[in-house]
Amino acid sequence: MVKAWLMDNCLENQFLEHQRSPPVPVTIEELKSKTGVLYCKIDPDLEKEKLETLKIDRGYTYEDIIELDPEKLPNFDQAMKKFYEEHIHTDEEIRYILEGSGYFDVRFPNEDWVRISLEKGDLIVLPAGIYHRFTLDSKKYVKAMRLFIGEPVWTPYYRPSDEMEVRQNYVKYFRERI
Ligand SMILES: CSCCC(=O)/C(O)=C/O
Numbered sequence: 001m002v003k004a005w006l007m008d009n010c011l012e013n014q015f016l017e018h019q020r021s022p023p024v025p026v027t028i029e030e031l032k033s034k035t036g037v038l039y040c041k042i043d044p045d046l047e048k049e050k051l052e053t054l055k056i057d058r059g060y061t062y063e064d065i066i067e068l069d070p071e072k073l074p075n076f077d078q079a080m081k082k083f084y085e086e087h088i089h090t091d092e093e094i095r096y097i098l099e100g101s102g103y104f105d106v107r108f109p110n111e112d113w114v115r116i117s118l119e120k121g122d123l124i125v126l127p128a129g130i131y132h133r134f135t136l137d138s139k140k141y142v143k144a145m146r147l148f149i150g151e152p153v154w155t156p157y158y159r160p161s162d163e164m165e166v167r168q169n170y171v172k173y174f175r176e177r178i
Pocket residue numbers: 066083093095102132133134142144146
């Protein structure tokens with residue numbers, strides 16, 4: 001089962017777990033209610049129909065594959081740095097892990113970072129307007145499917161962008177529910 005936890009405040013080595021001491025786990029239910037992040041498990045080898053149904057249900061009409069591998073990506077360090085910068089998008093971010101593993105970090109409403117550990121078969125949907133970032137873990141490899149509703153909008157918005165409409169809608173919805 002997917003694991004998530006509140007992060008410590010150590011800024012060194014993004015590829016480590018960064019658990020607090022003692023660890024503070026976060027459940028998928030808590031993540032959903034506090035941040036709107038959705039999660040499901042789909043076995044890439046055995047559950048292709050489940051993926052097709054999800055695509056139809058949620059209107060995902062475009063997909064591509066991203067592979068992050070220090071052996072294959074010439075600007076690997078630069079890419080790692082970029083993905084790890086806190087940002088938001090005007091659209092949902094949907095990632096489905098086909099091989100390898102990695103961490104998505106998302107902000108709780110109180111600004112704490114929650115680290116979500118993803119591996120093969122994990123599919124995550126980050127709502128539009130949530131602050132987040134991505135890093136590989138210490139195994140340093142992931143192959144993932146990126147899914148989109150229509151043609152992708154690539155522009156990430158880095159802080160400060162709290163005045164953006166998508167951010168204001170997100171904050172209003174989730175702060176009012178807690
Ligand atoms: C596991 S896919 C790599 C991360 C990514 O695509 C992204 O957009 C992070 O914000």
